[in-house]
Amino acid sequence: MARYILGRLASLVFVLFAVSVITFLLMHAVPGGPFDTGERRLPEATRQAQLEKWGLDGPLWQQYLRYMGGALRGDLGVPFQSPTETVGGVIARTWPTTVKIGLLTIGVAYPLGLALGFVAALRQNTVLDYAVSLGATAGLIIPNFVVAIWLILILSVQLDWLPTGGWGEPSHYVMPVLAYALAPTALVARYTRASLLEVLRADYVRTARAKGLAERRVLGAHVARNAAIPFVTVLLPEVPNILTGSIFIEAAFRVPGLGRYFVTSTFTRDYPMIMALVLLVAALWGITYLLTDLLYTVLDPRIRLAGMPVGR
Amino acid sequence: MATETGGRRALARPTAAREAVSPLAGEVARRHRSNAGMATRRFFRHRLAVAGLVVTVALISVALFAPVIAPTSYKDASLIDANKFPSREFLLGTDAIGHDYLSRIIYGLRTSLLVGFAAVAVAIAIGIPLGLLAGLRGGWADFLVMRVVEVMTAFPGILFAIFLVTVVGSGVGNVILVIGVTSWVTLCRLLRAQLLTLREQEYVTAARSIGANELSVAVKHLLPNALAPLIVAVTLAIPTAIFTEAGLSFLGIGINEPTPSLGKMVADSAQFIRVYWHLALFPTLAIALAMLGFTFVGDGLRDALDPRQQ
Numbered sequence: 001m002a003r004y005i006l007g008r009l010a011s012l013v014f015v016l017f018a019v020s021v022i023t024f025l026l027m028h029a030v031p032g033g034p035f036d037t038g039e040r041r042l043p044e045a046t047r048q049a050q051l052e053k054w055g056l057d058g059p060l061w062q063q064y065l066r067y068m069g070g071a072l073r074g075d076l077g078v079p080f081q082s083p084t085e086t087v088g089g090v091i092a093r094t095w096p097t098t099v100k101i102g103l104l105t106i107g108v109a110y111p112l113g114l115a116l117g118f119v120a121a122l123r124q125n126t127v128l129d130y131a132v133s134l135g136a137t138a139g140l141i142i143p144n145f146v147v148a149i150w151l152i153l154i155l156s157v158q159l160d161w162l163p164t165g166g167w168g169e170p171s172h173y174v175m176p177v178l179a180y181a182l183a184p185t186a187l188v189a190r191y192t193r194a195s196l197l198e199v200l201r202a203d204y205v206r207t208a209r210a211k212g213l214a215e216r217r218v219l220g221a222h223v224a225r226n227a228a229i230p231f232v233t234v235l236l237p238e239v240p241n242i243l244t245g246s247i248f249i250e251a252a253f254r255v256p257g258l259g260r261y262f263v264t265s266t267f268t269r270d271y272p273m274i275m276a277l278v279l280l281v282a283a284l285w286g287i288t289y290l291l292t293d294l295l296y297t298v299l300d301p302r303i304r305l306a307g308m309p310v311g312r
Numbered sequence: 313m314a315t316e317t318g319g320r321r322a323l324a325r326p327t328a329a330r331e332a333v334s335p336l337a338g339e340v341a342r343r344h345r346s347n348a349g350m351a352t353r354r355f356f357r358h359r360l361a362v363a364g365l366v367v368t369v370a371l372i373s374v375a376l377f378a379p380v381i382a383p384t385s386y387k388d389a390s391l392i393d394a395n396k397f398p399s400r401e402f403l404l405g406t407d408a409i410g411h412d413y414l415s416r417i418i419y420g421l422r423t424s425l426l427v428g429f430a431a432v433a434v435a436i437a438i439g440i441p442l443g444l445l446a447g448l449r450g451g452w453a454d455f456l457v458m459r460v461v462e463v464m465t466a467f468p469g470i471l472f473a474i475f476l477v478t479v480v481g482s483g484v485g486n487v488i489l490v491i492g493v494t495s496w497v498t499l500c501r502l503l504r505a506q507l508l509t510l511r512e513q514e515y516v517t518a519a520r521s522i523g524a525n526e527l528s529v530a531v532k533h534l535l536p537n538a539l540a541p542l543i544v545a546v547t548l549a550i551p552t553a554i555f556t557e558a559g560l561s562f563l564g565i566g567i568n569e570p571t572p573s574l575g576k577m578v579a580d581s582a583q584f585i586r587v588y589w590h591l592a593l594f595p596t597l598a599i600a601l602a603m604l605g606f607t608f609v610g611d612g613l614r615d616a617l618d619p620r621q622q
Contacts, residue, residue: 011462018463026479137360141607143555145562146596149578149585157589164585247470248559252582262471263563266478274475281471 005294012286019282020275024064027271067275077272081264087276091258097167098245098257104177105242109184110235116185117192124197132189139186148179148252165254176253180246184238191235195227202226229299236292240284354616361612367605375422384412386419386572398590405590407580413590417598420572424554424602427488427567431553432546434492439499440542446500447507448530457500464497473556477565487566491553502545506538540617548610551603558599574599 070077076087085093120132155175156164162171199205200223208218250259258277265273355361374381383403394410396402404413446457464472476490510516511534519529560566561575574595581591 015462018459019467022463023475026475029479134360137607137611138604141551141603142600143558143603145559145578146599149581149592149596152585153589153592157586247474248562251563251579262474263565266475267565278467278471278475282467 005290008290008293012283012290015286016279016282020068020279021064023275023278024067025060027269027274028060028063067272071275071279076276079265079273080270081268081273087272090261090273091276091280094256094258094261097255098250098259099243101173101176101180101249101255101257102243102245104173105180105184106239108177109181110188112181113185113188114192116189118196120189120193121196121200129193132193136186136190136193139182140190142182143248144179144183144246145248145252147182148175148249151175151179152252165252167255172253172255176249176255179252180242180249184235184242187238188231188235191231192227195229195231196223199223199226225299229296232292232295232299236295237285237288240281240288244281244284351616355612358612358615360608361615364605364608364612367601368609371421371602371605372425374418375425378418378422382412382415382418384415386411386416387570388412388415395584395588397588404594405588407577407591408584408588413594416572416577417574417594420574420577420595421598421602423484423567423571423573424557424599427484427491427557428550428554428602428606430488431491431495431557432549434489435496435499435549435553436546438492439496440503442496443500443503443507447504447511448526448534454504457504461497461501464494467494470556470559473560474563474565477560482560482565483568484571487557487560490560491556494556495549495553498549499542499545503538503542506541507534510534510537541614544610544614544617547613548607551606551610554599554602554606 067077074088076091079085079087079090082090116132116136120129123129152164152175155162162174163169166172205218205222208222209215213221245257245259247259247262249255250257251263261273262277264270265277379385389410391410393402393406394408396406398405398413402412402414404417406413407416442457442460446454467475473490473494476493477486480486480490516529516533519533524532557566557573558575558578561573562579564576564579567573567576577595578592578599581588581595585592
């Protein structure tokens with residue numbers, strides 16, 4: 001087991017390394033640097049001095065090594081778009097907003113999706129089931145910025161209950177969370193329904209019923225536990241997705257979160273910020289996939305991951 | 313089982329005339345038709361899929377015949393008519409510059425579908441050869457392709473697309489390229505997985521044991537069987553590409569003026585949303601309609617082509 005985890009961590013480090021190199025190369029392959037985007041062209045001497053100041057002179061491999069050396073020691077550099085802060089500082093300032101929306105979204109989407117999926121499965125082939133299934137399909141397909149606009153049209157323009165966007169008051173949370181929660185709710189409902197239906201048909205559930213167990217115990221002890229397996233594999237990977245925020249939601253509701261830096265940083269050629277964001281997201285995803293696979297083996301001891309020893 | 317019933321049904325049909333010409337060709341053609349026929353019947357039993365097909369065909373026709381259908385060109389604008397609400401003269405109103413909004417949406421749809429189809433073509437051109445290489449060759453080729461795939465999946469799709477667009481620049485051609493480059497991984501992985509599974513099937517072993525060479529095994533046995541899920545994946549890649557284009561344009565880094573894009577229209581509408589609701593409503597409806605139509609067709613195809621996988 002330990003060997004397996006070490007192997008996976010090694011492969012994660014490889015992926016992060018590859019991602020950092022590719023990002024670095026692509027970033028510098030873009031014509032124009034951070035000091036060429038302003039209104040006026042800088043005098044050549046000033047430009048040189050700026051490049052030297054930010055460590056952008058010298059060959060690429062040297063710049064890469066210098067950056068990674070700093071990054072590994074926790075120094076992510078200074079963002080060009082706001083040179084008075086550090087990259088770590090910007091992330092620390094804006095990520096909590098994004099995470100707040102993300103956690104609220106998870107808090108709304110997972111229980112709601114679970115409940116809807118449960119109801120749909122237990123009332124299979126009724127109007128309720130069809131409504132949940134259709135709603136879930138639509139919820140997964142329609143882009144969240146489209147949903148965001150519809151929410152604004154209904155809740156702000158038509159009913160005038162909520163502000164169209166902005167940040168600071170509790171009323172600003174409602175629509176971003178609703179728009180953001182729709183897709184995960186749909187996903188959770190869909191998978192809960194599918195895996196419940198499969199488990200409800202299983203032999204051991206029939207056995208449990210046949211030996212006279214109360215329906216509540218059948219559902220609680222036999223159905224719920226087994227239905228949780230696909231839940232973990234499909235839904236855990238959604239978490240980093242939600243926590244890194246939706247650029248679209250933040251743009252639609254003018255939320256000052258981390259999301260907009262994904263766009264502005266590539267625009268302004270803010271090399272340190274781009275590197276930090278890409279590596280942050282890639283690392284979150286890698287770790288979540290590893291956790292998912294491990295949890296999978298805990299929930300279903302029959303599952304053995306490739307490269308895992310037979311006797312643990 | 314299913315094939316057997318189809319075959320028997322086809323035999324009952326009077327096809328003596330064709331059989332007289334070439335009994336073998338008739339046999340093959342008939343079996344082929346009955347399989348496709350059953351898939352078609354399964355597809356049309358699916359109400360949502362049929363609705364999706366109707367919507368999709370309608371949208372494609374509108375996009376193809378945009379110059380005929382649209383009341384004006386997407387460039388025509390008159391400031392006197394700016395910001396009109398929907399009326400008999402302007403069915404969907406006009407935007408802040410005085411474009412006829414219906415025409416803008418029709419041409420925006422055209423951009424969406426063009427990007428959707430072309431980007432998927434790029435994804436096919438990259439993903440299928442690499443999937444074939446990994447799945448048929450195995451060994452080092454497989455290892456290399458899978459490492460590339462792994463790195464690609466570590467980049468979250470839309471972020472990678474944003475990043476790439478700023479590298480190569482915006483505009484229709486570049487957006488197509490970027491979406492294609494970021495979406496081939498699914499096709500490649502699917503094809504590889506299919507090939508790996510099919511390689512172990514008994515009929516492939518049987519073909520090999522009677523002396524079929526690798527190429528003919530691949531062409532006659534592996535590819536036809538890997539085709540169905542691939543068709544489904546390709547169909548479902550189209551709405552994803554449409555979404556990505558709309559998203560990039562919504563963020564202001566996709567399609568450039570004067571080419572209309574639904575995503576850009578949504579973004580532009582945001583500042584007027586309190587008054588000019590029509591500017592926000594119609595393009596969002598168009599995006600949703602396109603996404604739903606193509607996805608329902610894809611889902612229907614999945615159920616029709618692969619009845620085991622529900």
